[in-house]
Every structure is written in structure tokens, then in C-alpha cells.
Ligand code: AMP
């Protein structure tokens with residue numbers, strides 16, 4: 001069948017790489033893609049949120065399966081758009097309905113859902129303009145630190161961890177009275193701070209059954225030893241050493257199963273990935289957030305470790321047959337290390353030529369492009385903050401990381417930076 005993948009980051013290159021290996025994949029198209037996805041299929045210049053252009057392309061190319069990489073088209077209702085359209089309703093599309101995508105698109109919705117289905121998460125309260133005064137009083141007596149979250153999508157910037165009550169009150173005011181995050185901040189969730197170590201767990205679900213994919217840990221800070229500003233993600237490892245069998249059983253019993261039971265009980269149309277952001281507090285898993293898509297850069301380690309055919313998994317998700325599929329995982333460790341533009345996550349320049357992409361790669365290393373494009377003379381150039389990542393396998397995390405570092409050592413572009421310490425706690 002012909003497949004269309006929406007998105008353009010490192011996650012999409014890893015998904016494209018995996019989809020292209022399926023025996024069921026005839027032609028793979030990526031919209032809009034990057035210079036790396038062009039090596040797995042054909043890029044098409046369509047924005048993932050331009051639903052009418054997507055529709056036209058799907059019909060022209062007789063696409064049978066649409067895979068949505070990023071959250072924005074899902075939160076904007078692309079799945080409902082397909083389901084309601086006479087010409088598109090038979091096309092398989094992977095992702096939740098707009099209602100289900102609120103698990104990511106509205107923090108208040110996600111917190112209510114967790115509360116209703118007894119899923120462990122930080123204690124919270126939500127406020128809006130009408131309850132502003134109560135919110136201030138609540139913040140003034142709240143133990144520190146205080147976590148403030150803009151309800152809606154805020155490009156990864158909507159979570160603030162405040163170290164004083166005064167700071168929390170000031171930020172709360174900025175969100176609700178000064179529109180700091182635009183409409184995303186019309187509601188604010190205030191929650192207790194959880195102290196522990198984070199990991200990302202992924203499932204594919206049809207809203208009734210589910211399969212668990214390899215878990216991963218990402219490294220969000222720009223600086224080594226997790227210092228400096230937050231980024232989209234500087235690297236990831238999988239499996240996660242502290243996510244042992246006992247811990248993962250707790251995750252399944254207390255988080256995954258109740259989440260899917262909740263989707264079912266609420267009759268939510270959800271056929272897609274759920275990314276569960278967890279924090280291990282003591283020995284207990286607590287949910288920090290849900291996302292309605294795969295993680296980036298987690299996908300760049302999850303897809304390489306997944307041995308099962310991805311198209312088989314996605315079609316089983318659509319047809320309610322997930323219960324018949326067993327997920328096979330590579331038992332080796334995988335890591336990915338992200339190379340970013342100089343200045344990222346602040347301002348950076350684009351358009352620098354990338355060298356070293358044609359090097360002979362070790363058998364257990366892969367390069368995934370994120371922010372790359374082609375120049376007028378067909379050279380691969382930088383086009384974003386996160387530029388590319390190198391994923392490698394090893395018998396343990398340090399071995400995998402050291403392979404990725406040696407590949408990166410041969411890659412260069414002006415201002416290139418990467419963290420040399422991904423996986424440092426597992427040495
Ligand atoms: P989110 O945008 O929901 O992914 O949150 C961004 C980051 O904020 C998370 O990855 C955590 O590191 C941190 N965070 C969010 N909620 C909490 C919490 N309740 N306690 C501690 N850290 C949190």
C-alpha cells in the first residue's frame with residue numbers, strides 16, 4: 001500500500017526509515033519531510049496542517065495509510081476530518097480524534113482524566129480568569145517549588161517551575177492577565193512538584209487494547225550533566241536501566257491499563273500512540289503528562305529497537321487486532337545523540353553545509369536528520385535548531401554512546417554542538 005507520513009523532524013525520519021522496511025509498504029511519501037526522509041521515500045511540499053492539500057494528495061496517490069508524526073494536526077482535528085469525509089473515511093489514519101488529542105492539547109483535560117481513572121499524578125487545581133483571586137490565594141500558601149502549566153499547547157514552553165510563592169504569583173498573573181502564552185494560558189494548572197527521575201513510555205492503542213513499545217529516557221537540557229536551558233531533546237537512551245520488570249509492571253497496572261480503560265469507558269475514538277511522560281518517585285511511577293504522538297528524540301531509539309513490522313502494528317491498531325500481535329524488541333541498548341545549531345535553544349542561523357554525511361557508517365549506527373534541507377545546489381544544509389542525530393546500538397549504554405560520538409566526530413557544520421554525556425548516569 002502507499003503510505004503518507006506527516007511531519008519533518010528526526011522523529012519522522014526514524015518513522016520513515018521503519019515504515020519503508022515494511023513488506024506492506026509500496027510507495028512512501030513524507031509531507032513535508034527533510035533531507036533525510038528523502039532517502040526513505042518521496043518528500044512532498046505539503047504542510048501537515050493543510051488538511052485540504054493532504055486530502056487532495058491522499059486521493060491522487062491512492063494512499064491507504066496516513067501516519068501523523070506531530071501533535072498539531074491531531075489537536076486540530078485531522079482524524080475527524082478524515083472520518084467525516086466521504087472520500088477519505090476508508091483511509092486508515094493513525095492518531096486520536098480531536099477529542100482524544102486533548103490528552104496532550106489540554107493539561108486540565110488530562111488531569112481530570114487521570115483523577116477520574118485513579119492514575120497516579122501530582123495533586124493539582126485549575127484556575128481561569130473567573131477564579132483568579134482564588135488562584136492567587138492558593139499560590140500564596142502552596143509548598144515550594146510550585147509547578148504552573150498553561151493548559152494548551154505552548155511549543156514546549158508552557159511549564160514553569162517556580163522557586164518562590166512570589167514568582168508563582170507573578171507568572172500566574174502573566175499567564176491569565178497578560179496573555180503570556182496567548183489562548184494556551186486561558187486556563188492554568190497549578191500542581192505539586194514531583195522529585196524523581198523521568199522516563200518516557202509509549203503504547204499503541206485502539207482505545208481498547210494496547211501494546212507497549214520500548215521505553216526511553218530523553219535528555220532535555222542543553223548542557224552536560226543536565227544543566228542550562230530546556231531544549232526539544234538532546235539525546236535519548238533505550239532501554240532505561242531503572243525501568244526494570246518490577247517497575248514496568250507497576251507502570252502497566254497503575255498507568256497504562258487504567259489509561260486505556262479510561263479511553264474505552266469514555267468512548268474516545270483513539271487509534272494511535274500514547275506517549276506517557278512518567279517520573280519515578282521513590283519506587284512509584286507518577287504521570288507528568290500525556291502526549292498523543294511519539295517523542296522526539298525518543299522515536300530515534302524506539303524505532304531501531306522495534307523488531308516488529310510497524311505497518312503490521314499500525315494496521316492492527318486500525319482493525320482492532322492489537323491483541324494478536326507480539327512486539328519484539330532488540331535486546332541491545334540504543335542511544336541517540338543530537339547535534340544542534342550554535343545558539344540553540346536561543347537564536348541560531350540556518351543554511352550551513354553539513355559535511356560527513358557520506359562517511360561509511362558502522363553496521364550498528366544510523367543517522368537521522370531533523371532540521372535539514374537541500375540548498376539550491378543540492379547540498380544538505382542546516383534548517384533548524386536540532387539538526388540531526390546519530391543512533392547506535394551497543395551491549396550497554398556507554399558502548400552505544402561512544403559509537404554515536406565517533407560518527408559525530410566525522411560530521412561537521414558551522415556552530416555544531418552536541419552533548420558528550422548522554423546516558424551519563426548509567427556509566
Ligand atoms: P511538560 O511540558 O508537561 O512535558 O513538562 C515539561 C517538564 O517539566 C517535564 O518534562 C518535567 O521535567 C517538568 N515537570 C512537569 N510537571 C512536573 C511536576 N509536577 N513536578 C516536577 N517536574 C515537572
Ligand code: GLY
Pocket residue numbers: 218232233291294295296297298
Ligand atoms: N522528547 C519529548 C517530546 O517529544 O515531547
